[in-house]
Amino acid sequence: MTTSSSTLGIKTVLHPVSDLAEAKAVYAALLGVAPQTDTPYYVGFEAGGQHIGLVPSGAPQAPSTSLAYWHVPDIEAKLAELTAAGATVGQPAQDVGGGRLVATVTDLDGNVLGLIQDR
The missing domain is CATH 3.10.180.10 (2,3-Dihydroxybiphenyl 1,2-Dioxygenase, domain 1)
Structure with missing residues (x-):
């Protein structure tokens, strides 16, 4: 093994969404913070040491399901x-x-x- 498990961590989770504006409102309400990144192709939140990203479904970089x-x-x-x-x-x-x-x-x-x- 080349990497100690103590240096690894899941800090980013991306979610594909069908409507970025609607999803942004839901995740802002859930997380209690406004997005740190807000573009037509990506919305990102920082909350509790985690990065939660929203990617429009069908975009080239969009995962097919939530991805840690x-x-x-x-x-x-x-x-x-x-x-x-x-x-x-x-x-x-x-x-x-x-x-x-x-x-x-x-x-x-x-x-x-x-x-x-x-x-």
Whole structure:
């Protein structure tokens, strides 16, 4: 294992939504905060040390279902470790802006796991 479990954590969860404006109102009421990021293609909230993101369904970056992202210090090393253990890469690491890298893998049971590496 290349990464200690103490350095890993789920801090980001993305939700696909059919109507971004309606979903934004629901999540603002749930979380008790206004969105920190509010664009036509992404709405993001920071609450309780978590990042909750809303992505319009059908958008290229939208997950097909809610997706939790594990924050890792070295995404390429973690991808290699996971594929060696039997997972398959769904989305290779890509920069989504500001040096943040994201990727997904699928485990042996078909569960999709998200990975994030911040710069």
